[in-house]
Amino acid sequence: MSFAELDHLCRRLEAIRHAQAMLGVDEAVNMPEGGGEKRAEAMSVIAAMAHEMASAPHIAEWIAKAETEDLDQDQKAAVAEFKRGYINRTCLTSEFVARQVSASMRCEQLWRLLRARNDWTDFLPSFENVVALAREEAQRRAEVLKLSPYDAMVEQYDPGSRVADIARVFADLKAFLKCFIPEALDAQARRRARHPRKPFNGPFPIEKQKALGLELMNAVGFDFNHGRLDVSHHPFCGGVPSDVRMTTRYRADEFLSSLMGILHETGHGLYEQNLPHDLAHWPSTSARGMAMHESQSLFQEMQLSRRPEFWRFALPRAREILGLEDVSVEDLLSHVHHVERGLIRVDADEATYPLHVILRFEIEQELVTGQLAPKDVPEVWNAKMQDDLGLSTAGNYKDGPMQDVHWPSGAIGYFPSYTLGAMMAAQQWAAVERAIPDAAEQVARGDFSAINGWRKTNIWSKASRFSTPEIMIQATGEALNARYFEDHLKRRYLN
Amino acid sequence: MSFAELDHLCRRLEAIRHAQAMLGVDEAVNMPEGGGEKRAEAMSVIAAMAHEMASAPHIAEWIAKAETEDLDQDQKAAVAEFKRGYINRTCLTSEFVARQVSASMRCEQLWRLLRARNDWTDFLPSFENVVALAREEAQRRAEVLKLSPYDAMVEQYDPGSRVADIARVFADLKAFLKCFIPEALDAQARRRARHPRKPFNGPFPIEKQKALGLELMNAVGFDFNHGRLDVSHHPFCGGVPSDVRMTTRYRADEFLSSLMGILHETGHGLYEQNLPHDLAHWPSTSARGMAMHESQSLFQEMQLSRRPEFWRFALPRAREILGLEDVSVEDLLSHVHHVERGLIRVDADEATYPLHVILRFEIEQELVTGQLAPKDVPEVWNAKMQDDLGLSTAGNYKDGPMQDVHWPSGAIGYFPSYTLGAMMAAQQWAAVERAIPDAAEQVARGDFSAINGWRKTNIWSKASRFSTPEIMIQATGEALNARYFEDHLKRRYLN
Numbered sequence: 008m009s010f011a012e013l014d015h016l017c018r019r020l021e022a023i024r025h026a027q028a029m030l031g032v033d034e035a036v037n038m039p040e041g042g043g044e045k046r047a048e049a050m051s052v053i054a055a056m057a058h059e060m061a062s063a064p065h066i067a068e069w070i071a072k073a074e075t076e077d078l079d080q081d082q083k084a085a086v087a088e089f090k091r092g093y094i095n096r097t098c099l100t101s102e103f104v105a106r107q108v109s110a111s112m113r114c115e116q117l118w119r120l121l122r123a124r125n126d127w128t129d130f131l132p133s134f135e136n137v138v139a140l141a142r143e144e145a146q147r148r149a150e151v152l153k154l155s156p157y158d159a160m161v162e163q164y165d166p167g168s169r170v171a172d173i174a175r176v177f178a179d180l181k182a183f184l185k186c187f188i189p190e191a192l193d194a195q196a197r198r199r200a201r202h203p204r205k206p207f208n209g210p211f212p213i214e215k216q217k218a219l220g221l222e223l224m225n226a227v228g229f230d231f232n233h234g235r236l237d238v239s240h241h242p243f244c245g246g247v248p249s250d251v252r253m254t255t256r257y258r259a260d261e262f263l264s265s266l267m268g269i270l271h272e273t274g275h276g277l278y279e280q281n282l283p284h285d286l287a288h289w290p291s292t293s294a295r296g297m298a299m300h301e302s303q304s305l306f307q308e309m310q311l312s313r314r315p316e317f318w319r320f321a322l323p324r325a326r327e328i329l330g331l332e333d334v335s336v337e338d339l340l341s342h343v344h345h346v347e348r349g350l351i352r353v354d355a356d357e358a359t360y361p362l363h364v365i366l367r368f369e370i371e372q373e374l375v376t377g378q379l380a381p382k383d384v385p386e387v388w389n390a391k392m393q394d395d396l397g398l399s400t401a402g403n404y405k406d407g408p409m410q411d412v413h414w415p416s417g418a419i420g421y422f423p424s425y426t427l428g429a430m431m432a433a434q435q436w437a438a439v440e441r442a443i444p445d446a447a448e449q450v451a452r453g454d455f456s457a458i459n460g461w462r463k464t465n466i467w468s469k470a471s472r473f474s475t476p477e478i479m480i481q482a483t484g485e486a487l488n489a490r491y492f493e494d495h496l497k498r499r500y501l502n
Numbered sequence: 503m504s505f506a507e508l509d510h511l512c513r514r515l516e517a518i519r520h521a522q523a524m525l526g527v528d529e530a531v532n533m534p535e536g537g538g539e540k541r542a543e544a545m546s547v548i549a550a551m552a553h554e555m556a557s558a559p560h561i562a563e564w565i566a567k568a569e570t571e572d573l574d575q576d577q578k579a580a581v582a583e584f585k586r587g588y589i590n591r592t593c594l595t596s597e598f599v600a601r602q603v604s605a606s607m608r609c610e611q612l613w614r615l616l617r618a619r620n621d622w623t624d625f626l627p628s629f630e631n632v633v634a635l636a637r638e639e640a641q642r643r644a645e646v647l648k649l650s651p652y653d654a655m656v657e658q659y660d661p662g663s664r665v666a667d668i669a670r671v672f673a674d675l676k677a678f679l680k681c682f683i684p685e686a687l688d689a690q691a692r693r694r695a696r697h698p699r700k701p702f703n704g705p706f707p708i709e710k711q712k713a714l715g716l717e718l719m720n721a722v723g724f725d726f727n728h729g730r731l732d733v734s735h736h737p738f739c740g741g742v743p744s745d746v747r748m749t750t751r752y753r754a755d756e757f758l759s760s761l762m763g764i765l766h767e768t769g770h771g772l773y774e775q776n777l778p779h780d781l782a783h784w785p786s787t788s789a790r791g792m793a794m795h796e797s798q799s800l801f802q803e804m805q806l807s808r809r810p811e812f813w814r815f816a817l818p819r820a821r822e823i824l825g826l827e828d829v830s831v832e833d834l835l836s837h838v839h840h841v842e843r844g845l846i847r848v849d850a851d852e853a854t855y856p857l858h859v860i861l862r863f864e865i866e867q868e869l870v871t872g873q874l875a876p877k878d879v880p881e882v883w884n885a886k887m888q889d890d891l892g893l894s895t896a897g898n899y900k901d902g903p904m905q906d907v908h909w910p911s912g913a914i915g916y917f918p919s920y921t922l923g924a925m926m927a928a929q930q931w932a933a934v935e936r937a938i939p940d941a942a943e944q945v946a947r948g949d950f951s952a953i954n955g956w957r958k959t960n961i962w963s964k965a966s967r968f969s970t971p972e973i974m975i976q977a978t979g980e981a982l983n984a985r986y987f988e989d990h991l992k993r994r995y996l997n
Contacts, residue, residue, distance in 0.1 A: 019551060022543070022548050023548070026521040026525060033527075039728060039730055040727055041728040041744065048513075053517050056514060232534055233536040234534060234537075235532065248540075249536065249539065250536070250537030250540065250541065
């Protein structure tokens with residue numbers, strides 16, 4: 008009956024996660040500022056309760072007993088995934104977690120203040136503290152998980168992916184991109200000479216942008232009976248699988264950044280909406296880590312919605328709703344396929360983005376192992392930016408190592424997910440085209456049913472019953488291979 | 503250190519209440535329909551967890567120990583109020599509560615279906631079951647609380663109020679109203695002969711109605727840094743004191759029902775926003791029961807916002823925002839002071855409303871004690887309606903005893919709160935006018951600062967540190983007395 012006890016616990020934890028998710032959405036979308044203090048208090052108390060419930064020592068016995076019980080395959084997978092989470096939760100003492108939360112909250116607060124002032128010197132002591140604790144965390148996790156320290160950190164965001172494999176595909180991709188980007192920029196210059204890039208004629212009323220966004224969300228398969236679109240300062244996809252809450256933000260002078268953001272988040276939303284409903288309270292039916300999640304948003308955005316065929320379908324709709332009389336598909340693509348070297352990761356296009364990620368992957372790896380001291384990060388950062396993108400960040404900390412919230416908040420091991428997701432999405436699209444030879448033509452007709460059917464069978468329904476590499480092999484027939492993403496970039500940008 | 507343990511528990515319970523409140527608001531305001539099933543599941547699991555945490559047997563020892571500790575006055579009041587709640591929570595077994603929840607959920611579902619069909623016969627067996635369980639509940643509570651069974655039920659909604667006292671003021675009020683209503687209707691007919699009631703010329707765009715509502719909420723003291731106004735099917739005031747979420751609904755052809763509803767809910771909202779911040783996680787700092795809460799909404803609506811002086815201030819604002827060119831204060835008052843006998847409680851005006859409540863009070867008292875059988879309710883209801891309001895409900899169950907959700911959902915003892923609140927509000931206003939002789943003139947200037955100051959000192963800051971009757975005596979110098987409400991009605995309607 009220990010499966011039953013775990014089942015009861017999972018129902019409670021699911022209810023708490025539901026509350027946490029919705030409180031988070033409400034905070035970003037609706038909450039007046041004065042509600043923030045009590046909201047933060049409530050969320051921290053609830054998080055502590057949930058952690059305590061999910062990490063209680065007697066659970067180890069329930070798991071051990073459940074493993075000996077007569078369970079079906081889904082139940083076995085549920086127990087196995089619960090056990091994986093339990094081991095990861097309990098390998099840090101609560102004393103250590105409390106110390107770490109306090110250090111990273113302090114560092115993140117300082118970061119918000121000091122980034123604006125480009126003040127690395129005052130930021131460094133707090134950052135050193137966070138890195139020291141991350142090293143300790145990695146060490147503790149590594150011992151329990153029998154992994155290398157950085158592997159143990161990556162495991163938190165992308166279960167089953169190993170640093171040696173990531174390093175191999177990243178090295179391949181980096182070598183490719185250093186040749187590819189100059190070629191892509193040349194090709195772009197030639198295209199622009201033939202067909203100059205025109206700005207769109209705004210303004211674009213927000214109600215109309217919203218109408219277009221909702222229509223395209225609906226067209227690509229988002230279920231509005233189980234979700235909605237709101238506005239928040241930072242766009243996100245939150246909520247729960249039965250009620251997915253997406254957000255965007257609008258500018259009246261420009262519509263593409265909001266619209267592409269909506270389509271990106273819709274990829275996350277479709278994944279959540281199409282997770283299995285059976286045993287939905289067990290972690291085995293949750294989405295599989297950050298890399299897989301990002302593969303779904305980037306599949307939606309990069310593989311589907313920045314595809315020329317998508318705009319053959321979507322431009323007439325955009326034209327009718329927003330009034331874009333003189334805009335051709337080619338005009339539109341000149342915006343959504345624009346490549347440019349820059350300092351800021353979140354502003355980067357899909358071709359240069361991986362270089363930003365690989366730089367961070369290389370640096371954080373050495374930070375965790377201790378080969379690199381936090382104080383030396385700016386110098387290494389600048390050297391790599393010069394080498395990878397030909398840009399300098401000397402003395403420019405705010406657009407260099409101080410640009411992201413991840414490290415100050417203690418999230419080391421997260422960055423690889425972005426580019427793993429991009430590569431996985433390209434590899435998934437290649438598999439879709441093998442299974443559905445006219446997939447691109449279906450996109451041009453606005454028909455996403457077969458493509459979503461493939462995704463549901465091969466990705467969404469797998470949830471967390473397998474590791475990320477296992478799901479990729481099952482879905483695409485091979486392990487992650489940078490070639491698909493490279494081929495995708497060549498097709499899109501070298502013409 | 504048992505106070506410390508209770509303090510820790512209260513922080514956890516506060517965080518859960520915060521989540522429950524916000525999930526409830528989100529469900530009514532934002533949730534897509536398909537999210538309902540999982541939301542209901544999450545809320546029921548969280549409610550069970552909260553009940554389990556708040557009713558655990560070891561808490562009795564903590565309370566007993568805390569009572570012997572060296573505490574200040576606020577801490578003592580906190581422990582006393584926590585103990586009161588603990589006794590009320592633990593006097594029913596969880597087996598009984600489960601049976602009761604299931605019976606009342608079933609009855610409420612049937613009620614939704616059968617009320618529309620005016621089908622008393624099919625409704626009766628389920629209702630009999632709910633009443634039987636209510637009798638059992640009342641009996642169990644009565645034994646523990648050393649109260650009469652119906653007193654023990656009223657105690658759940660209005661702590662400290664006793665049925666003998668309620669019966670006395672209700673008898674006084676009922677006798678008054680049976681003479682007063684014909685007089686008020688005559689006076690109204692005379693006024694209408696002199697000054698016919700004109701309909702307003704709509705439509706009234708919803709954005710403009712909202713702007714007026716927000717402006718008046720702000721004018722009467724609602725703090726938008728700690729709250730907001732949304733739209734829902736049934737208007738309510740929810741959320742938490744630091745973040746009060748009010749709702750309304752709009753019709754384009756009419757603005758007064760929404761606006762008066764907003765002002766009513768603002769009364770609830772001001773009470774919540776002005777509760778004490780110290781020990782805010784303890785129940786002693788929560789609002790004091792349903793009657794006191796209703797006194798605050800009715801003070802805002804009936805005593806302040808249906809007052810002629812209010813419209814001297816508000817009409818120019820309404821005129822500017824909604825464009826009510828030909829509307830005078832007298833025109834407006836002919837709408838907000840309209841008296842009419844009717845069958846439906848929620849549609850009743852302030853003069854006839856108490857008769858609806860007293861009828862229910864008389865019936866539910868006999869239902870709980872067993873003097874009246876559920877099957878005989880329609881007959882008694884009809885007889886009382888004939889006697890009190892001269893209206894028949896013979897065979898008309900849906901506008902008779904099937905009109906309210908309270909009894910089917912098991913809420914017996916709740917109804918008196920509405921009219922107690924109306925009487926308390928009138929008595930509070932009389933006390934305000936003694937303390938601030940020009941209070942009505944301040945209303946006419948749109949200046950609510952002194953009046954709100956009085957309310958904060960005498961009502962809001964008292965929270966649950968005293969019983970409802972105690973707070974009334976402290977605030978107004980005497981126990982609840984129907985005379986103030988009667989005088990208020992005479993002043994307003996007999997001219």
